[in-house]
């Protein structure tokens with residue numbers, strides 16, 4: 001099973017505007033990469049590109065797409081299903097059987113029968129992260145994963161990422177704060193900003209991508 005993620009000279013556009021250029025990195029089993037950079041520097045764009053949701057304008061990405069699990073800003077929770085039913089749905093998709101362990105790991109056991117629509121922002125985020133862990137994919141892509149989490153649950157999350165990487169998994173995550181995950185590498189997206197780029201409103205330029 002290939003658990004590496006190799007990125008060579010990728011450049012990405014949003015609405016026709018270059019966001020970052022010539023970005024390369026190689027991650028192997030056990031590596032955790034934290035994406036830094038100011039608002040708009042392209043952290044979400046990069047994560048979505050790695051996940052195959054957005055195309056890159058140049059360069060190559062080498063990984064096994066079946067090993068990728070992406071957790072974006074939206075937590076992919078079905079409002080009309082309970083916490084357990086949400087996870088059961090995903091367990092069926094990924095043929096995963098560790099549902100009770102994941103519920104317990106993310107402190108969701110007492111919330112198991114609550115409907116998605118009744119959860120607080122932090123509880124929703126915990127369910128979204130539990131879903132990602134349930135998939136048993138080896139490459140985790142996480143966009144600001146600790147948003148809405150209190151200190152206790154941010155620490156539980158950091159422990160889960162550390163365990164994933166210690167077991168040979170790979171993680172790429174964006175964050176504006178220090179998540180206290182040991183042995184991480186850092187990549188600052190502002191180092192790959194196109195030369196001479198200025199922040200202008202893409203909506204005035206027309207188009208979405």
Ligand SMILES: Nc1ncnc2c1ncn2[C@@H]1O[C@H](COP(=O)(O)OP(=O)(O)OP(=O)(O)O)[C@@H](O)[C@H]1O
Nearest residue numbers: 014015019038039040041042043044045202208209
């Ligand atoms: N759907 C879109 N259409 C056009 N431009 C977009 C779109 N989404 C994002 N952008 C632009 O792309 C650039 C990179 O955005 P992105 O969300 O990747 O940044 P980010 O580093 O994740 O920011 P933040 O720290 O605020 O989450 C920004 O200038 C943003 O305005």
